[in-house]
Ligand SMILES: NC(=O)C1=CN([C@@H]2O[C@H](COP(=O)(O)OP(=O)(O)OC[C@H]3O[C@@H](n4cnc5c(N)ncnc54)[C@H](OP(=O)(O)O)[C@@H]3O)[C@@H](O)[C@H]2O)C=CC1
């Protein structure tokens with residue numbers, strides 16, 4: 001496969017199977033966070049493009065829903081094959097537009113490939129239920145029906161994986177999609193739209209409209225024909241979307257923030273725990289909603305764990321993720337960097353002890369990108385802001401605990417409930433923890449990140465609103481249950497009349 005990256009000067013919207021410039025002719029630069037170079041330009045579309053995309057989707061969906069599900073699935077299967085063939089190309093572009101290191105970018109693209117094959121399999125199932133009727137000569141069943149046109153709004157931190165978690169189940173279930181990708185990372189959306197086109201998805205089944213959240217995103221919420229909005233992003237934006245969708249009685253699926261904890265019990269394999277913490281705290285420079293942001297360590301291991309973490313953190317190489325030797329890439333933009341810096345000030349003011357990092361890397365090779373040193377606070381109290389609020393950067397806080405019960409209480413004592421983890425060799429503690437940790441995802445002897453596509457992804461409390469991406473649960477977002485009764489008695493039977 002050619003390693004040559006075909007940089008496009010200007011990306012185009014993909015509406016009704018056509019590649020279109022924005023009507024207003026407006027574009028914004030897309031910047032590589034590792035170098036601050038301009039990569040491409042992205043359209044700043046307006047409401048008109050959203051209206052055209054919805055119109056196209058509405059028309060296409062009627063036909064698409066009539067295509068037998070196994071045939072819809074075949075298109076997704078071809079999408080998976082093309083993604084696989086293009087994995088290296090996509091991964092390099094992902095690193096360039098998002099900053100995550102190549103190894104992680106490859107993992108993210110692989111997740112999209114896995115999702116394509118997984119959901120292609122669902123096209124041969126999409127099971128409903130049959131249920132014995134109360135009445136004689138009557139058949140009762142429920143089937144999954146597509147909802148129609150769905151809107152998906154995705155974030156910059158997983159620009160291809162999260163898009164596949166949402167669009168693939170929507171498409172296999174017979175919906176048509178209007179997708180607004182994050183403005184920071186449009187290249188993955190552009191490339192995925194090209195792949196859909198090459199895989200033979202009929203025109204209008206997926207439509208990609210580039211533009212700002214406040215224009216394109218808001219316009220999608222206003223469109224009556226979009227019946228579902230599936231959103232991943234910040235808590236603030238998600239809450240606004242929920243209330244607008246509530247007004248219009250649109251179904252909305254929200255995946256938002258996290259304040260995830262790794263619990264290290266006194267019997268833990270410490271080397272494994274250190275590895276798990278490093279990966280989940282500093283992978284993607286901590287810009288994962290599942291990132292490990294708190295470590296709840298048993299008193300007896302606290303000193304050792306601090307020492308081991310500092311030793312390993314000092315070895316982390318920071319820089320442009322296209323270089324295979326780099327382990328930690330840049331922060332997405334200046335705003336992200338400022339947010340992280342503000343939390344370092346907060347931590348210091350709150351009296352936490354800064355053991356490592358805590359600064360922006362401004363010298364030498366790093367001077368052009370947005371880089372922040374992996375940071376470790378210790379002696380953190382559970383109620384400090386650095387232990388309560390999402391930082392979205394490479395900052396981790398150590399909180400000493402005396403027991404599993406205390407660790408569970410601290411884990412659960414935050415606004416969010418996405419992911420948690422426990423390192424222990426005690427099977428009783430494993431089962432107690434998985435029951436008591438109030439998060440949508442629980443890891444045992446692994447860090448807090450690394451979700452796979454065959455299980456539901458999402459969280460409790462402030463992380464979301466009860467819906468899930470990925471796994472079979474994703475189909476619940478994009479389908480309605482339709483109950484069908486077939487009466488073959490030849491007479492009018494009424495269930496609500498006492499018929500013995
Ligand atoms: N729980 C989960 O599954 C995950 C949660 N996240 C969370 O996402 C956040 C980081 O992502 P980030 O992209 O900054 O989040 P944002 O909420 O700012 O943006 C997410 C998406 O929403 C769009 N958007 C912004 N404003 C509006 C609006 N008013 N109406 C409709 N759409 C809008 C954005 O567009 P634009 O880019 O144009 O602003 C982007 O496409 C973190 O807080 C993180 O925790 C991230 C990944 C996974």
Ligand SMILES: O=C(O)CCCC(=O)O
Nearest residue numbers: 158288289290449450451
């Ligand atoms: O954290 C995220 O933003 C999505 C990735 C999920 C994972 O790594 O488990």
